[in-house]
Amino acid sequence: MSPAQHPQLNTPTLNVLVVGNGGREHALAWKLHQSPSVAQVYVAPGNGGTARDQRLVSLPQLSATDVVGVRTWAQANGIGLVVVGPEAPLAAGLVDELRAHGVPVFGPTQAAAQLESSKAFSKAFMARHGIPTAAYDTFTDAALAHAYIDKMGAPIVVKADGLAAGKGVVVAMSLAEAHEAVDFMLEGNKFGVQHNAGGARVVIEEFLQGEEASFIVVCDGKTVLPLATSQDHKRLLDADQGPNTGGMGAYSPAPVVTPAVHDKAMNEVILPTMAGMAADGIPYTGFLYAGLMITPDGAVKTLEFNCRMGDPETQPIMMRLQSDLAAVLLAAANQQLAGTELSWDSRCALGVVLAADGYPLTPRKGDVITALPVDTADAVVFHAGTTLVGDELQTSGGRVLCATALGDGVKAAQERAYALVDQVAFAGMQFRKDIGYRAL
Ligand code: AMP
Ligand code: GLY
Numbered sequence: 001m002s003p004a005q006h007p008q009l010n011t012p013t014l015n016v017l018v019v020g021n022g023g024r025e026h027a028l029a030w031k032l033h034q035s036p037s038v039a040q041v042y043v044a045p046g047n048g049g050t051a052r053d054q055r056l057v058s059l060p061q062l063s064a065t066d067v068v069g070v071r072t073w074a075q076a077n078g079i080g081l082v083v084v085g086p087e088a089p090l091a092a093g094l095v096d097e098l099r100a101h102g103v104p105v106f107g108p109t110q111a112a113a114q115l116e117s118s119k120a121f122s123k124a125f126m127a128r129h130g131i132p133t134a135a136y137d138t139f140t141d142a143a144l145a146h147a148y149i150d151k152m153g154a155p156i157v158v159k160a161d162g163l164a165a166g167k168g169v170v171v172a173m174s175l176a177e178a179h180e181a182v183d184f185m186l187e188g189n190k191f192g193v194q195h196n197a198g199g200a201r202v203v204i205e206e207f208l209q210g211e212e213a214s215f216i217v218v219c220d221g222k223t224v225l226p227l228a229t230s231q232d233h234k235r236l237l238d239a240d241q242g243p244n245t246g247g248m249g250a251y252s253p254a255p256v257v258t259p260a261v262h263d264k265a266m267n268e269v270i271l272p273t274m275a276g277m278a279a280d281g282i283p284y285t286g287f288l289y290a291g292l293m294i295t296p297d298g299a300v301k302t303l304e305f306n307c308r309m310g311d312p313e314t315q316p317i318m319m320r321l322q323s324d325l326a327a328v329l330l331a332a333a334n335q336q337l338a339g340t341e342l343s344w345d346s347r348c349a350l351g352v353v354l355a356a357d358g359y360p361l362t363p364r365k366g367d368v369i370t371a372l373p374v375d376t377a378d379a380v381v382f383h384a385g386t387t388l389v390g391d392e393l394q395t396s397g398g399r400v401l402c403a404t405a406l407g408d409g410v411k412a413a414q415e416r417a418y419a420l421v422d423q424v425a426f427a428g429m430q431f432r433k434d435i436g437y438r439a440l
Contacts, residue, residue, distance in 0.1 A: 021050075022385075065088050081106065095108060219287075
């Protein structure tokens with residue numbers, strides 16, 4: 001959107017509050033700060049990176065899921081736009097609370113966020129509205145789940161029905177692994193899933209083969225605007241080995257999303273989802289992330305919905321975005337997205353996640369980050385699990401940093417991102433050495 005269309009946006013008067021503390025929120029805050037309309041960007045609670053950045057104001061005392069606390073603070077501090085990053089405050093009803101008090105907010109309501117917070121909800125929604133996805137069944141009874149696995153055979157996929165920070169999914173290559181996953185999720189709850197009402201429940205679904213892509217759109221309830229395409233690396237280890245994680249690296253654009261795949265994703269997944277949500281009486285506003293599987297025959301199937309931007313996809317996507325993000329999200333918050341266009345840097349952006357020792361199951365905290373490069377306009381180390389303790393940056397989460405860079409082509413972006421990685425040091429640092437390999 002050009003400033004000429006919105007002359008009131010020419011003077012920086014807008015105070016924006018970004019809710020969350022991950023790499024995604026650091027990247028959103030970094031980009032929002034560049035908007036000509038923005039006076040100040042606050043981040044609640046933020047992380048070590050947002051706290052250290054003089055251009056941002058972090059609010060470490062404000063918890064993202066304290067919906068009344070965040071709303072009260074936003075009202076008291078003249079916030080003109082709240083952007084909610086993670087799923088937990090969305091599932092806790094932060095958007096509903098802000099809207100009820102007239103605070104402009106970009107994000108889905110609690111009811112709409114069930115597309116992510118309940119696998120059972122989203123699978124039933126997709127079945128009802130004919131949105132392509134893997135065949136599935138839902139179980140609360142472990143014996144029935146075990147019997148279903150034996151009937152269907154392996155490989156098979158077991159998903160916890162609740163928020164699990166990307167770790168509630170087991171792609172079981174053997175029957176034994178699938179049975180063990182059911183025991184973990186229905187009995188042991190080893191993954192620390194926040195169960196939905198009715199207690200522990202699993203979705204067991206058909207294994208899909210193909211290449212994944214992250215398809216993320218901005219929605220205002222009526223109009224949909226696709227972001228640049230991206231691809232994430234979900235497995236911990238090189239060559240897509242090891243356990244699933246929240247994401248070990250990402251890049252944009254994703255060549256697997258050809259124009260034909262893009263059309264299918266919009267026409268078969270995104271637009272029917274918008275129409276279905278509206279028909280069900282819960283119009284969708286906010287970022288919507290469809291995790292897609294592009295099968296070898298070119299079909300597009302929905303693996304999952306997330307009701308937010310991806311992390312780490314946000315980091316490369318924000319580096320490529322040239323439009324005024326605050327103007328776009330404010331227009332969306334006011335149901336005025338129609339006519340808005342986004343412009344993108346034609347270069348590739350690639351981000352490498354630097355994770356803590358023990359990630360994903362038992363990440364160690366408190367390691368000191370002893371080396372970090374200086375950011376430039378097109379090479380930035382975004383923070384995720386870091387905390388500022390005095391002048392010292394310490395690790396405080398599983399995914400610690402995301403070294404992200406732009407380059408002419410995937411290879412150049414990859415080289416520049418890994419040049420950043422070489423300049424980072426903390427004990428136990430784990431990272432993949434092959435981010436972007438599918439696009440090379
Ligand atoms: P989800 O949170 O549902 O996206 O699952 C996390 C990851 O597990 C996905 O990104 C895929 O890599 C993998 N996955 C999920 N569902 C399937 C499936 N039906 N077939 C194959 N892989 C899957
Ligand atoms: N990177 C995948 C996600 O944000 O869920």
